[in-house]
Amino acid sequence: MFSQKVAQQSLRRLAVQQPAAMRWSMMRASPVAVALGKNVQTRPVTSSPNTEDPTQILAKQRLNRPVAPHLAIYKPQIGWVASSLHRITGVALSGSLYLWATAYLVSPALGWHLESASMVAAFGALPLVAKVLLKATMALPFTFHCMNGVRHLMWDLGRGLTNPTIIKSGWTVVGLSVASALTLAFI
Structure with a gap:
């Protein structure tokens, strides 16, 4: 050893x-x-007769450091906005699925009626505009997350990583996800 x-x-x-x-x-x-x-x-150790408080030295050094730029000063670009929305929609979709599944499992114990027949009846009683809005609200995050997920998979393969391609594919994902969400909403 x-x-x-x-x-x-x-x-x-x-x-x-x-x-x-x-x-x-x-x-x-x-x-x-x-x-x-x-x-x-080796080199000899040198020391200076510094009598300053170490916390004050650090505070003075921090004043000389550059400040990291914040997102507020950057012009929003389709690349980072779409990537952020991809994560947000993923969390929203999985979180809502877990909440609904938990409610579905505990509904018999709490006396709630979340079985399929009662949900179909409740949805069928809604006005047409409410149905389309509700379906579009559920479909848009799903379609965006799916389409942008394909885009991220292409990036993982090393394809489409130039700036013009990122911009084109980002707006293509936005357009296709809105179009497919509206199609699903009106079906």
């Missing part, structure tokens, strides 16, 4: 040296000296 550590340390020390310096150190130093780090250059 100790010999493995010594060998690893010596290889690490040799790896960080310059090639010429490595050859020179190998010629003038024995393998034991290299393994034990006897041929490693």
